[in-house]
Amino acid sequence: MKLLEQLKDEMKNAMRAKEKIKLGAIRMAISAIKQAEIDNNIAPDDAAVIAVLTKMVKQRKESIAMYTEGGRDELAANEAAEVAALEAFLPAPLTNAEIQEMISATITEVGASSMADMGKVMAVLKPAMQGKADLGAVSGKVRAALNA
Template sequence: MSLVDDLKNAQKDAMRAKDKVRLGTIRMTLAAVKQREIDEQITLDDAAVLAVITKAVKQRQDAASQYDDANRPELAAKEREEIAVLETFLPQPLTDDEVAALIDNAITSTGAAGMQDMGKVMGVLKPQVQGRTDMGALSGKVKARLNP
């Protein structure tokens, strides 16, 4: 079953349960998926849907931190509730050891020798870790490995 089907089934379950936060979050996510499909005139596969969900989580994390800075805890709490809903559709996060092993494998397979090869390494890593780790933190770890 595809990720879009999972989202649609979760939407039906949320309607039945009258869970407004979950329903609203899933509807916004499905709308974002549909918008991207229309914009690019393609049907998204699971990896692309995962990218949409990951982007939505990041946007909500940024919004929550801004609400915290503005002393609006009720709005920050709402964003965190939506993050919790979206995270149920993401795969299990990778541990630090798993990330380190993937970085080592990517460096070895690309033959990376320095910072000029960072793009190659990230290109290999991105499909493996999409939605399972923070790409900014991953980029920092790869830089540290390539910069002796």
């Protein structure tokens, strides 16, 4: 089953169960996916849905940090519940060992030897790791591997 269909089915289940926070998060996700579909003029495939969900999770995690810092624990708890609802649709995150292994294999595959080749390495890693790892952290690890 496609990811968008799973989202719609889970939205119906959340409505029936009267789970307001989960329902709101899923509705926002579907809305963001439709907006991306209109903006990019393409039908949303699973990769596009994962990209939207990953972006939404990242935004909410940043909001949690800001709310916690500002002493707004009830808002941080709502954001955390939304993150949990959205992360259920993302693929399982990669471990550090798996990330390092993929980076090493990609560097060898592309024949990268310096920082000038970082774009080539990231171009291969990004689609493979989308939604499974923080690409900012992966970029830092690739940079460290190429400088070593």
